Amino acid sequence: MADQDLMEKLVSLTKRRGYVFQSSEIYGGTGSVWDYGPLGVELKRNLKDLWWSAMVHERDDIEGIDAAILMHPRVWEASGHVEGFTDPLVECSNCHRRFRADLPEVADGQCPVCGTRDAFGEPRQFNLMFKTFMGPVEDAAATIYLRPETAQGIYVNFLNVQSTARQKVPFGIAQIGKAFRNEITPGNFIFRTREFEQAEMQYFVKPGTDEEWFGRWKEERMAWLRSLGIRAEKLRFHRHEPEELAHYAKEAYDIEYEFPFGWKEFEGVHNRTDFDLTRHQEHSGKRLEYIDPGTNERFVPYVVETSMGIDRCMLVLLADAYREEQIEGEERVVLGLHPRLAPLKVAVFPLVKKDGLPQVAARLHQELQKAAIPSFYDESGSIGRRYRRQDETGTPWCVTVDGQTDEDGSVTIRDRDSLEQVRVSLDQVRRWVRERLEG
Numbered sequence: 001m002a003d004q005d006l007m008e009k010l011v012s013l014t015k016r017r018g019y020v021f022q023s024s025e026i027y028g029g030t031g032s033v034w035d036y037g038p039l040g041v042e043l044k045r046n047l048k049d050l051w052w053s054a055m056v057h058e059r060d061d062i063e064g065i066d067a068a069i070l071m072h073p074r075v076w077e078a079s080g081h082v083e084g085f086t087d088p089l090v091e092c093s094n095c096h097r098r099f100r101a102d103l104p105e106v107a108d109g110q111c112p113v114c115g116t117r118d119a120f121g122e123p124r125q126f127n128l129m130f131k132t133f134m135g136p137v138e139d140a141a142a143t144i145y146l147r148p149e150t151a152q153g154i155y156v157n158f159l160n161v162q163s164t165a166r167q168k169v170p171f172g173i174a175q176i177g178k179a180f181r182n183e184i185t186p187g188n189f190i191f192r193t194r195e196f197e198q199a200e201m202q203y204f205v206k207p208g209t210d211e212e213w214f215g216r217w218k219e220e221r222m223a224w225l226r227s228l229g230i231r232a233e234k235l236r237f238h239r240h241e242p243e244e245l246a247h248y249a250k251e252a253y254d255i256e257y258e259f260p261f262g263w264k265e266f267e268g269v270h271n272r273t274d275f276d277l278t279r280h281q282e283h284s285g286k287r288l289e290y291i292d293p294g295t296n297e298r299f300v301p302y303v304v305e306t307s308m309g310i311d312r313c314m315l316v317l318l319a320d321a322y323r324e325e326q327i328e329g330e331e332r333v334v335l336g337l338h339p340r341l342a343p344l345k346v347a348v349f350p351l352v353k354k355d356g357l358p359q360v361a362a363r364l365h366q367e368l369q370k371a372a373i374p375s376f377y378d379e380s381g382s383i384g385r386r387y388r389r390q391d392e393t394g395t396p397w398c399v400t401v402d403g404q405t406d407e408d409g410s411v412t413i414r415d416r417d418s419l420e421q422v423r424v425s426l427d428q429v430r431r432w433v434r435e436r437l438e439g
């Protein structure tokens with residue numbers, strides 16, 4: 001399948017099945033802004049819940065927070081974003097479109113929209129932060145920003161969390177939340193948007209131990225991504241060269257996925273040193289030091305950050321799961337999502353719409369829902385069509401109630417990937433599914 005085809009197919013499938021819709025579609029859409037539909041929101045929640053479990057619930061050394069999007073404007077002076085969070089921008093004097101000066105065709109001197117050569121003016125620095133006004137007075141004093149990263153909400157709360165949770169260095173703070181960047185060239189579906197979600201964790205360590213922790217987090221994050229079922233050969237690290245490093249970083253690795261449009265970053269692991277905490281100390285006049293209870297030593301911790309884009313990771317999951325197969329001469333489209341990520345875990349069908357089968361199937365469906373196993377009931381169309389709908393929805397198991405159910409109380413469970421069918425007793429379906437989700 002050509003790569004561009006895959007992107008088009010993903011956009012179309014995710015719309016058809018209720019994963020992703022264009023924002024404000026009835027008004028012609030908002031540029032590069034997307035809404036998650038009934039199945040998209042479930043996939044996203046599952047992804048965030050798995051991240052939160054791994055980062056917060058399953059360990060003692062990381063605490064969660066949920067900081068506000070709007071922060072004191074001086075935060076962004078301290079963090080370096082007011083001064084340095086910019087992209088070089090050029091405007092074509094023919095079509096008046098604006099582009100990032102470092103896009104390959106633009107750097108070559110040709111406008112990617114109208115094709116005019118050498119029509120760009122001098123590049124100017126464009127700050128990517130969205131500005132708005134706090135309160136009714138639209139003057140400079142009231143200007144605030146929508147956060148471009150969630151990390152700063154963690155830094156300013158470093159001592160609040162450390163003291164209230166009685167954590168000792170090394171420890172971390174994790175957060176999932178929205179971030180906003182006024183990207184000059186958003187695109188590639190949900191890959192680069194102006195409103196997106198990040199799952200970030202800042203790990204505070206003693207200076208001198210930062211490189212060791214950096215190595216540990218790098219490996220840990222890659223292992224976690226693989227545990228989601230993402231194909232290992234599609235994942236790799238990219239080490240930042242000195243000229244690529246962000247203003248706060250001493251060392252950084254991107255975790256890249258081979259998207260249909262090439263290898264691109266969707267997560268980063270950064271050694272941010274004591275840059276942020278030191279700058280916040282300077283700008284706020286408040287000490288942000290840790291006092292070692294054993295040695296009474298005072299120091300500003302170093303920070304190892306892991307930062308994943310939730311929406312970009314969703315695109316990784318969808319692109320990695322999509323496949324087309326020939327089964328007995330017929331084509332099927334499958335979204336082979338890991339069962340823990342799949343929005344629906346089970347679909348329940350009566351084989352036919354008579355002989356009391358719909359009633360038995362509907363009861364089973366309700367029982368599964370009550371047991372917090374997302375289930376879908378479907379009695380319309382041939383059984384083959386119902387299977388195919390669930391295959392492209394990504395549902396791992398289809399349960400069919402048939403004539404034999406009445407005789408021996410068993411149903412068929414069909415596996416989305418292996419197509420294997422097993423007979424399981426009606427009262428064991430819940431346990432059977434649970435075991436596989438937890439296994």
Ligand code: GAP
Binds near residue numbers: 194
């Ligand atoms: N706190 C560090 C930080 O924000 P980053 O590399 O600028 O680092 C981290 O962003 C992650 O956030 C990226 O790997 C990406 O997944 C996601 N991200 C950044 N900009 C994005 C955008 N415009 N649209 C969607 N995701 C974005």
